[in-house]
Amino acid sequence: AQSVAQPEDQVNVAxxxxxxxxxxxxxxxxxxxxxxxxxxxxxxxxxLKYITGxxxxxxxxxxxxxxxxxxxxxxxxxxxxxxxxxxxYFCAVRLPGYxxxxxxxxxxxxxxxxxx
Amino acid sequence: NAGVTQxxxxxxxxxxxxxxxxCAQDMNHEYMYWYRQDPGMGLRLIHYSVGExxxxxxxxxDGYNVSRLKKQNFLLGLESAAPSQTSVYFCASSxxxxxxxxxxxxxGTRLTVL
Numbered sequence: 001a002q003s004v005a006q007p008e009d010q011v012n013v014a015x016x017x018x019x020x021x022x023x024x025x026x027x028x029x030x031x032x033x034x035x036x037x038x039x040x041x042x043x044x045x046x047x048l049k050y051i052t053g054x055x056x057x058x059x060x061x062x063x064x065x066x067x068x069x070x071x072x073x074x075x076x077x078x079x080x081x082x083x084x085x086x087x088x089y090f091c092a093v094r095l096p097g098y099x100x101x102x103x104x105x106x107x108x109x110x111x112x113x114x115x116x
Numbered sequence: 117n118a119g120v121t122q123x124x125x126x127x128x129x130x131x132x133x134x135x136x137x138x139c140a141q142d143m144n145h146e147y148m149y150w151y152r153q154d155p156g157m158g159l160r161l162i163h164y165s166v167g168e169x170x171x172x173x174x175x176x177x178d179g180y181n182v183s184r185l186k187k188q189n190f191l192l193g194l195e196s197a198a199p200s201q202t203s204v205y206f207c208a209s210s211x212x213x214x215x216x217x218x219x220x221x222x223x224g225t226r227l228t229v230l
Contacts, residue, residue, distance in 0.1 A: 042223055043221030043223050046218040046219070046220070090159070108157060109156075
């Protein structure tokens with residue numbers, strides 16, 4: 001079965017330290033990969049995406065993600081965490097070759113907590 | 117530019133009651149979606165629409181109906197609410213060109229069914 005996994009329910013990081021939120025996927029073909037962030041009582045906001053090309057993509061708020069085809073991963077990273085980065089982060093995969101929106105798969109989410 | 121808006125923000129229903137959630141977008145997007153978010157389960161697609169007058173089932177469509185009579189609006193209906201439909205509901209929209217377009221989400225509707 002095709003799936004997206006975010007293996008950590010919660011990630012705790014001290015402010016100023018680098019952070020990584022992990023995402024791995026199991027799909028056939030070459031998927032499109034997305035990261036979204038959700039702040040409390042808000043809808044999801046798009047952060048960044050990988051479609052093709054450079055494996056390192058940069059997005060909003062200083063976040064970046066690295067696509068690793070051999071490890072089927074798309075980890076979200078930031079060199080220096082801010083307290084304001086504390087939120088719920090979702091990885092999503094859109095399966096190639098489908099125009100149907102039903103082929104979007106979201107991970108279960110990782111709660112990022114940045115301590116001052 | 118309001119983006120994606122949802123009405124209402126909160127609602128409490130009794131089992132068996134019906135209600136309609138309204139989603140509106142002002143970005144001229146073709147695609148619109150309804151998701152439900154439950155703890156530890158991420159987002160699950162209920163129904164979606166690829167254009168005015170069209171709808172299709174997603175991953176968890178049972179107990180819900182939808183309509184897209186106008187391009188900017190996407191309605192989600194619960195005909196006979198059940199406690200299992202207690203959830204946070206999100207509407208989203210996206211451009212139609214290509215599967216690589218990100219989605220824009222509304223602020224959500226928190227629904228409790230007693």
